[in-house]
Amino acid sequence: MTGFVQASLLFLDVDGPLIPFAAASQQYPIYATGPEPLGADANPLLTRINPEHGPRLAALPCEVVWATTWMADANEYIAPRIGLPQLAVVVWPEPSDIDDQDERNGLHWKTRALVEWAAGRPFAWVDDEVTDTDRAWVAAHHQGHALLHRVDPCHGLADSDYAALDSWLRQWVRHSS
Template sequence: MRPLVLLDVDGVLNPIGRRPPGYRRYRCVVEGVTYVVSLDPRHGRRLLGLAEATGAELVWATTWEEHANDWIAPRIGLPSLPVVAVNADTLPVSGHGEMFKTPAVAAYAGLRPFVWFDDQVWAEDEEYLRVHQGVGDFLLVHVDPAHGLTSDHLGMAKEWLTLTGFSQGS
C-alpha cells in the first residue's frame, strides 16, 4: 500500500505571525473572502522530493479543502492533489479531545500508512488513531505554527517512511 503524506496549510505551509525569510505573501479570495497567506515556494519541490524518495502520495488535509489546489499548490509548485474532506461544520467528533479533522483523516487513510503534518495534532489525536479500528501505522508531525514546515519535519517523515519499510523505494 502506497503511504500518504497529509498536508495542512495554515500553521504548516502558511506560518502564523511573522513571515519567515524566504516566504512570499499572497492574497487569495475564497468564496468572496480575502485571505493573506505567506508561502515558501521551495516547499513544493521539497514535498515532491519526499514523495518521490518514499513512494508516498501527497494529500491535502486542510480546511482549505479543494481551494488548496487553486490557491496554495500553484504558488509552491505542487500539482493538484487529492483532498481529505475536513469541513469542521459537518464532521462528527467523538468528544475525546481529538481535533475535528482526525476522524476524517482516519476514514480517508484507512489501513494505508501515513505521515500527517499539522500544527494542531496532539496526544489526543494520536490516541484516537491508535485505538480506532481500521487505521494503519502513522506518524503525526506537530509543526510549530510560528515557524511552519521545516527541513527537520521533512527529514523525520522520510526517515520514518524509509526505516519502517513503508517506502516503496526501500
C-alpha cells in the same frame, strides 16, 4: 509478479505547516513566486509560503493529500505557487456530523476523517494542532502505521520536520517492497 503496494499517504494541513502564523512579534519572510492566480490577492498570507516546500514535498516517498480547511482552494492557490500538481483533497464532514463528545475529550475534528480516508494505509499527518489524544485514538483505531507530526505554527515546516517525515516514510517503502 509482486502484489500492488499503495504508497503511504501524507495528509498536509496548510495554516501552520505551510503558512506560518502565531508568532506575536515575528516578521515573516515574503516570497514572490511570479503571477498570482486570479483571486490570490484576497489572502495576503499566501506570500508567507516558501516555494521550496513544493520540491521538498514532491521528493517525499508518499502520496501528498490536502488535509486542510482550504480544501479545493489549496489546489487553486497553493499548489501552483509551490510547483505541485493537483492533489487529492480530504472532504471534511459537516459540522453537524462531528461528534461533540470527541471534541470534549480533546480529539481533533479531523482525526476520524483522516483514519477513514486512509482506509488502513500507512499515513503521516502534518498539522499544527495534533495532540497526544489524537495519537492515542489513531493507535487504537487505525490498522496501519501512522505518524502524527505536529509542526510549530510560528515557523511552519522546517528542515527537522522534513527529515523526520522522510525517515518515517522511507521505512514503509522498504518494508512494502
